[in-house]
Amino acid sequence: MKRPTIADIAREAGVSKGAVSYALNGQPGVSEETRRRILAIADRLGFRANSAARALAGAHAKVVGLALPRPPATLGVEPFFMELISGLEAELSTRSYALLLQMVPHEAEEIDFYRRWWSESRVGGVLVCDLRVHDERVRALRELGLPAVAIGPPSAAGGLASIWSDDDVSMVEAVEYLAALGHRRIARVGGISELAHTALRTKAFDEVCARLGLSARTVPTDYSAEDGARATRLLLGAPDRPTALIYDNDIMAIAGLTTAQELGLSVPADLSIVAWDDSPICHLLHPPLTALTRDIGAYGVHAARLLLSAMDGAPAGDVHGEPAHLTPRGSTAPPMVEM
Amino acid sequence: MKRPTIADIAREAGVSKGAVSYALNGQPGVSEETRRRILAIADRLGFRANSAARALAGAHAKVVGLALPRPPATLGVEPFFMELISGLEAELSTRSYALLLQMVPHEAEEIDFYRRWWSESRVGGVLVCDLRVHDERVRALRELGLPAVAIGPPSAAGGLASIWSDDDVSMVEAVEYLAALGHRRIARVGGISELAHTALRTKAFDEVCARLGLSARTVPTDYSAEDGARATRLLLGAPDRPTALIYDNDIMAIAGLTTAQELGLSVPADLSIVAWDDSPICHLLHPPLTALTRDIGAYGVHAARLLLSAMDGAPAGDVHGEPAHLTPRGSTAPPMVEM
DNA sequence: TACCATCGGTTAACCGTTGAAGCTCAGGAG
DNA sequence: CTCCTGAGCTTCAACGGTTAACCGATGGTA
Numbered sequence: 001m002k003r004p005t006i007a008d009i010a011r012e013a014g015v016s017k018g019a020v021s022y023a024l025n026g027q028p029g030v031s032e033e034t035r036r037r038i039l040a041i042a043d044r045l046g047f048r049a050n051s052a053a054r055a056l057a058g059a060h061a062k063v064v065g066l067a068l069p070r071p072p073a074t075l076g077v078e079p080f081f082m083e084l085i086s087g088l089e090a091e092l093s094t095r096s097y098a099l100l101l102q103m104v105p106h107e108a109e110e111i112d113f114y115r116r117w118w119s120e121s122r123v124g125g126v127l128v129c130d131l132r133v134h135d136e137r138v139r140a141l142r143e144l145g146l147p148a149v150a151i152g153p154p155s156a157a158g159g160l161a162s163i164w165s166d167d168d169v170s171m172v173e174a175v176e177y178l179a180a181l182g183h184r185r186i187a188r189v190g191g192i193s194e195l196a197h198t199a200l201r202t203k204a205f206d207e208v209c210a211r212l213g214l215s216a217r218t219v220p221t222d223y224s225a226e227d228g229a230r231a232t233r234l235l236l237g238a239p240d241r242p243t244a245l246i247y248d249n250d251i252m253a254i255a256g257l258t259t260a261q262e263l264g265l266s267v268p269a270d271l272s273i274v275a276w277d278d279s280p281i282c283h284l285l286h287p288p289l290t291a292l293t294r295d296i297g298a299y300g301v302h303a304a305r306l307l308l309s310a311m312d313g314a315p316a317g318d319v320h321g322e323p324a325h326l327t328p329r330g331s332t333a334p335p336m337v338e339m
Numbered sequence: 340m341k342r343p344t345i346a347d348i349a350r351e352a353g354v355s356k357g358a359v360s361y362a363l364n365g366q367p368g369v370s371e372e373t374r375r376r377i378l379a380i381a382d383r384l385g386f387r388a389n390s391a392a393r394a395l396a397g398a399h400a401k402v403v404g405l406a407l408p409r410p411p412a413t414l415g416v417e418p419f420f421m422e423l424i425s426g427l428e429a430e431l432s433t434r435s436y437a438l439l440l441q442m443v444p445h446e447a448e449e450i451d452f453y454r455r456w457w458s459e460s461r462v463g464g465v466l467v468c469d470l471r472v473h474d475e476r477v478r479a480l481r482e483l484g485l486p487a488v489a490i491g492p493p494s495a496a497g498g499l500a501s502i503w504s505d506d507d508v509s510m511v512e513a514v515e516y517l518a519a520l521g522h523r524r525i526a527r528v529g530g531i532s533e534l535a536h537t538a539l540r541t542k543a544f545d546e547v548c549a550r551l552g553l554s555a556r557t558v559p560t561d562y563s564a565e566d567g568a569r570a571t572r573l574l575l576g577a578p579d580r581p582t583a584l585i586y587d588n589d590i591m592a593i594a595g596l597t598t599a600q601e602l603g604l605s606v607p608a609d610l611s612i613v614a615w616d617d618s619p620i621c622h623l624l625h626p627p628l629t630a631l632t633r634d635i636g637a638y639g640v641h642a643a644r645l646l647l648s649a650m651d652g653a654p655a656g657d658v659h660g661e662p663a664h665l666t667p668r669g670s671t672a673p674p675m676v677e678m
Numbered sequence: 679t680a681c682c683a684t685c686g687g688t689t690a691a692c693c694g695t696t697g698a699a700g701c702t703c704a705g706g707a708g
Numbered sequence: 709c710t711c712c713t714g715a716g717c718t719t720c721a722a723c724g725g726t727t728a729a730c731c732g733a734t735g736g737t738a
Contacts, residue, residue, distance in 0.1 A: 368697095683734105
């Protein structure tokens with residue numbers, strides 16, 4: 001009836017609790033034969049280690065933490081995080097790790113949670129999202145000694161293991177594609193400018209535009225649909241309005257499409273639109289959005305693997321994910337000749 | 340340096356560990372004066388109970404579990420869950436409870452997780468989503484004795500505490516609104532028919548249509564955009580095509596809008612569309628979608644409260660949430676007279 | 679033969695909290 | 709004066725693992 005403990009296994013196998021522990025954890029100290037016998041009994045009894053006892057005894061709990069520094073309201077909208085979490089889960093659950101989720105208003109509280117989780121040995125490691133250019137959290141994690149993986153560029157990860165993709169490659173691909181269509185005035189509705197990857201994208205955008213002799217302008221936003229619409233109106237109201245817009249997330253691109261249509265512009269005839277990140281909604285729109293597509297779930301899988309090996313004491317390695325690639329759809333076309 | 344334990348507090352206060360435990364947990368057995376002294380010291384030392392030790396000693400861990408029985412791929416799309424999680428978090432974090440998230444392919448695995456979590460005392464309670472008409476999980480939870488709250492109609496909750504809203508009220512509101520506009524042929528793109536709330540909606544839809552003398556037809560789907568598009572094509576291809584469609588989620592409504600437009604139908608002139616659940620994207624579309632709006636975050640908050648009190652041994656109570664209300668937008672209008 | 683390393687285990691301490699049981703002391707009843 | 713009661717603590721044994729330290733047997737080496 002009650003769940004079996006190592007003591008039950010030990011009794012059954014005629015060995016001590018310690019031997020069982022060694023056998024189950026693949027540690028030396030038991031013969032191969034005894035180990036097999038113990039494992040067979042554990043299996044037959046349906047044994048599962050009690051995570052509380054394990055954590056108490058000093059080993060890490062098989063739990064990883066994820067704190068999302070977003071106000072709860074904006075999160076519902078972001079497909080990115082849900083896909084990321086799906087990917088994390090896919091990897092974690094096969095190794096029977098659990099994911100502890102926490103939403104926090106700001107990065108300061110996030111550090112509090114890390115500290116707390118670690119001291120209460122609630123988690124064995126954590127994932128950090130939305131890296132800032134100079135990120136307090138990275139420093140705090142290092143001095144806590146809490147195993148962590150950053151989801152973001154290594155330049156901002158400050159020595160933490162990180163998983164990232166070459167956003168600059170993708171940016172170049174998008175801009176060159178638009179330039180090849182004949183666009184000369186390309187603008188960008190950027191993300192939160194303090195974030196490390198936004199900075200990288202801005203730099204890449206400026207550089208490639210300069211190289212191709214194009215005018216480049218980035219308007220920063222807070223990633224919300226409202227701000228995306230505002231930025232779109234701002235850019236399209238300028239005297240030399242751009243003929244193509246690149247949006248730093250899909251939500252803003254959708255809002256931008258609607259805004260442009262409200263302003264009487266036809267997409268793609270009057271304005272081309274590229275979305276960064278490709279949610280299923282993008283190809284349900286009218287016209288379907290050309291997007292920079294990447295496998296966010298795969299990101300999550302890699303991040304989870306990286307974290308698990310960091311928790312095993314592996315040195316911090318960076319995983320270089322596949323960069324986002326352009327999926328041309330109906331929202332991009334050559335600009336109408338009107339100059 | 341190290342985190343203080345109750346032993347540290349006990350030493351400092353000159354009492355035993357037991358006394359400290361009583362004092363911190365508000366149990367009788369210590370004098371009011373000693374309790375105050377102990378609490379002051381605990382506060383000064385920044386004491387936080389070690390969750391592993393607490394869980395091991397039999398008290399429940401301050402963690403609640405949420406298993407989502409969806410294949411990871413479809414989840415990224417559903418704004419519903421993210422908003423629900425936001426709401427849960429909002430309430431849980433103020434009481435310093437954590438949320439353990441697990442995605443499972445099917446309900447069977449979900450039961451395994453409940454069993455595991457409970458036996459490992461990882462969680463103190465769980466939330467159950469997507470109730471089926473006859474739900475195995477409910478039975479399993481009851482016999483486990485694991486505190487749980489169902490998010491769904493009490494008729495399917497089998498005695499578990501539940502949080503729900505009157506979907507039939509909302510359905511009546513939507514159909515009466517369309518009927519008042521002059522629609523006579525209304526069809527519905529429904530959700531997964533095994534789910535309890537889908538069944539309730541179907542019943543309500545059939546009843547109100549019968550009462551108003553309208554033709555009613557529901558096509559079940561798996562909630563995905565693709566299936567929503569398929570159902571839309573099916574319904575619009577029928578000889579007496581409906582002049583209004585009600586979709587059981589926002590994703591399918593978006594897909595339906597696109598599908599209708601591809602078929603050469605103008606919305607709302609040729610076809611009116613109502614979406615159940617109102618994500619921010621709904622009013623970014625062209626035309627913006629008329630939707631049944633409800634505060635999903637508030638659902639989450641209530642669910643969390645209900646669960647915490649169930650974990651305190653409170654009897655199962657049902658919370659009756661505010662039903663979804665119609666937000667008329669551009670996707671609904673009187674039907675063109677063509678008969 | 680004496681010494682030592684290795685293997686395969688056992689033993690017991692330990693992690694921090696809980697709570698039952700036991701102890702002490704003061705006050706009231708008989 | 710003795711007995712009983714109960715408040716207020718202390719003591720101690722779980723809870724279920726992990727792990728350092730120890731131990732006996734075996735085998736190789738000087």
